Amino acid sequence: MSAPTHRKTLRWQIARVLSVRDETPSARTFRLALPDPRPHLAGQHYVVRLTAPDGYTASRAYSIASAPSGDPEIELTVERLPDGEVSEFLHDVVEIGDELEVRGPIGGGFFAWPGDTPALLVGGGSGVVPLMAMLRHARSIGRPDLVRLVVSARTEADLYYAAELPGPETTVVLTRSGRGRLTAADLAPLVRGGEDVFVCGSPAFCDTVTDLLAAVGVPVASIRTERFGPSA
Incomplete structure (x- = not known):
């Protein structure tokens, strides 16, 4: 099993928020459209980066919830944590149509399932x-x-x-x-x-x-x- 680790997974791209839905009172799933879709394995993650007007950045890694499909869309499920720089912004501010800076998929084969073994x-x-x-x-x-x-x-x-x-x-x-x-x-x-x-x-x-x-x-x-x- 090999994970997609080509260099472009390390490049940031701008994803558009297609939908937002609640999973629990403190967890929400964001469906994102990627301009440059990249194949992923079940078990990998993406990093979401926020940049403030003064240039300050904060980034967090979130597991991919959607199945590998070759589709240019992915889903990330985010738990809202008190005083969380990124999770609170995603839950309280982000709306459908907004854009987010993301990088991935990331994660080697250790915690990735290829889909052909028990x-x-x-x-x-x-x-x-x-x-x-x-x-x-x-x-x-x-x-x-x-x-x-x-x-x-x-x-x-x-x-x-x-x-x-x-x-x-x-x-x-x-x-x-x-x-x-x-x-x-x-x-x-x-x-x-x-x-x-x-x-x-x-x-x-x-x-x-x-x-x-x-x-x-x-x-x-x-x-x-x-x-x-x-x-x-």
């Missing part, structure tokens, strides 16, 4: 975003059987892509519904053996899930983690 995906909170690109890719090519996705969210209101997630290949664990946190018992039935495992979420979530997977017999070498810090 994969177990485990996401916590906003960590589901790159995994959603993988699920969408599997469904778009008619191979949803390749993936099994487990999503952990606090409540139903906190669940990203709630209308699109349901399917025989997905499991949702709501940790504040009285049933508690994700457990080894949730993961064990989904492990087939030999698959790549992609885990994305907070550092604590990734560490916990890695331990749970190891406890049910998943080789640590097959576990790929993407730890999300605050992308304000």
Whole structure:
């Protein structure tokens, strides 16, 4: 597997905002049209850069939520964080028709799924975003059987892509519904053996899930983690 790492992925381009929709009370998806479309792999990200009139810049990386398709449009899902320079601007100011400076796709093959091998995906909170690109890719090519996705969210209101997630290949664990946190018992039935495992979420979530997977017999070498810090 090789990711598209040609030099033009490092060049900034101006993307136009085609649509904006709410995923949760604190997360919003932006659909962007790229003047210079670049192929991406499920699991990669784009950097969004804002420039103030005085020249000050702020940039943050956001995972691509849309499936690889060759389409000149991508979707980025952004969580609004208090006092976040970029996320607050995107949520409070950006409207359809606005332009954003972006660069990408970025990210090597380590946390990118090629779409032709079995994969177990485990996401916590906003960590589901790159995994959603993988699920969408599997469904778009008619191979949803390749993936099994487990999503952990606090409540139903906190669940990203709630209308699109349901399917025989997905499991949702709501940790504040009285049933508690994700457990080894949730993961064990989904492990087939030999698959790549992609885990994305907070550092604590990734560490916990890695331990749970190891406890049910998943080789640590097959576990790929993407730890999300605050992308304000």
